[in-house]
Amino acid sequence: MSPAWRIGVDSRRCIGTSICAGTAPEHFRLVDGLSAPLADVVAPAEVILDAADSCPVEAITVRDATDDRLIAPQE
């Protein structure tokens, strides 16, 4: 497994459901109604993929921090 992941939230897509912040409160919170990651580069954790895969508008992307490979959302 890669050493670090980079989390991105597309604030133009986010509709503020707070599903991510409820699923992975240690990684996401709502700021002015929209999701923001608490830290951009983080240690890999399944719960981050849970959040990305549960976002209804696929606003969350998780990439390998070293080679930028897309880890989530998956097809």
Next chain:
Amino acid sequence: MTESAQTTESRTVRPARPYPFSVPDRLVVDPTYGELRESEPMTRVKLPYGEEAWLATRYEDVRTVLGDVRFGRALAVQRDEPRLTPRQQYSGMLTMDPPDHTRLRRLVAKAFTARRVEALRPRTQEIADALVDDMVRLGPPADLVEHVATPLPIQVICELLGVPYADRDRFHIWSEAIVSTTSLPMETIQEYLNNLWAYMGGLVAERRRDPGIDDLLGALVRARDENQDRLSETELVELAGGLLAAGHETTVTQIPNFVYVLLHNPDQLARLRADPSLVPAAVEELLRYVPLGVGSSFARYAREDVEVGGVLVRAGEPVLGSLSSANRDGTVFADPDRLDFDREQNPHLGFGHGVHHCVGAQLARMELQVAVGTLVTRLPGLRLAVPEAELKWKRGMLVRGLLGMPVAW
């Protein structure tokens, strides 16, 4: 007790008000909500069944109750949960917290993303056009509930899940009985539920025999069979039955509700007819404006002491959040009782908030956009074919909606 207040060491707890505050009247939001938002934003209520609860009525507080991880749903199954109907729900996504909830939710969420749902739009439009064609052929007056509002969402959810639409008369009775009435005896409700589970079990078995079947049910069966930890057999059947039931009752009810509100706002309706690009904004505003639920349910239980709306909610206490009240909060929505398609921001809570935010929200949005768009463009003279006083409303405790809607055009 004759005293009007009972004092604990850190707060005053007033006697509970019976809830819902009044017998539902069409789509009118009881003015009590507005008064409470002003003067007593956290109030004690007693629903027809179950223990007393707090009711949050302000937008911010409702969002806290639904979204803050210090509140959860899992405790409800150990308690006499406050509820509108005699039967308590002991299984399903709405009785779970993360991480158990996450496991189920992630499995289905992929099928309901905005992108997946967009791919279903052309087919949904085709179904809507065919239904309107048939209704036009029959001629006015025709029942909009029977000819458009009911078949459209049911056909869409059936095709998505892989449930034969030809069986609709059977499962519609079962799920209608479950979600929209209280007049049935408990045994009958249980019997209908069992029927629904058995029926879904049969469809699951079919996909085991033929793993190539490419629908949501097939995908759930594969998820179950690839990794047994992810989904138990009971969960699989209940999840599928749940999506089928939830996948149509609400949207079926909202389509006529939306048309009803539009007919009462002829200026807004005229704008929509002149400019159908307003349809998505109109649907969001209607989702805010229409109080679908008769009263709020699915109380959240505090997992620790939490301060909400100036009240200290103790660990283990249930709190209801009123979506209809939050959606009329004037501190968030200017002129909240006015239907206004031009709101710049419309962060309504019509689909809830937090981890239980409606999994079908994107699908419902798309269906409602197609339904409203098709009706306003294809039937420019759409109107009620009976005097308003003759409309019959549902009398159950769960959702507000029309039993029938005779229209002409």
